Amino acid sequence: MVVQGVDIEKELRSITDPEIPVLSIMDMGIVRKIEQFGDQLEITITPTYTACPAMDVIASSIRLKLIELGFPKVTIKQVLVPAWTTDWITAEGRKKLQEYGIAPPVKSEAPIQCPQCKSYHTEQISLFGSTACKALYKCLDCHEPFDYFKCH
Ligand SMILES: [Zn+2]
Structure with a gap:
């Protein structure tokens, strides 16, 4: 999704999973939805392992990244259903894991x-x-x- 000339999805690919630094949050399948409501950006994410403290880190990284890109109004929504499964890791992500x-x-x-x-x-x-x-x-x-x- 391109907003104000910025490819949001591409930018989110630069945010990596704190526990598995070779995988971006897009490779992990954590980002469910990228939406725009007026001047608001809403990013919907699904936690991987519910007890994973990494999710807070990921949410702040997304927020900081988007503020940096000129989007001060960011909402990060966490959706638990459907629950994340390892099936959501992309083919590219699986390849990166193996190489790592x-x-x-x-x-x-x-x-x-x-x-x-x-x-x-x-x-x-x-x-x-x-x-x-x-x-x-x-x-x-x-x-x-x-x-x-x-x-x-
Ligand atoms: Zn071996």
Whole structure:
């Protein structure tokens, strides 16, 4: 959406997720809607993990970014329904995760692929990795530990 010559969506791509700095909030699928009401911009976001303190950081980053771009009247609306799922992470986002060394989320009981050597021969070491949103895995082929972005 272009408002006063500014491509809002493109600008929001420069805001990254505080917990996964390689992903922008657009890659994460957090931004649901960008709307304009008169001189007001309304950005609707859906929190990823409800207990994620990162959401406050994300909301302020969006606000600051838009103020910087000349939009002083910004409303950030949080919508909880439908709930965010890891399915909302874009294909580009999944690719970026893997390049960063985090296994992207997969459904159900599918094997987790090692982001380093692409082997499916992996095992879970701990349910919690570097943050609560991730689990710690180890590759049985290249022996590298890696974070897996938990599906939910
Ligand atoms: Zn490996």
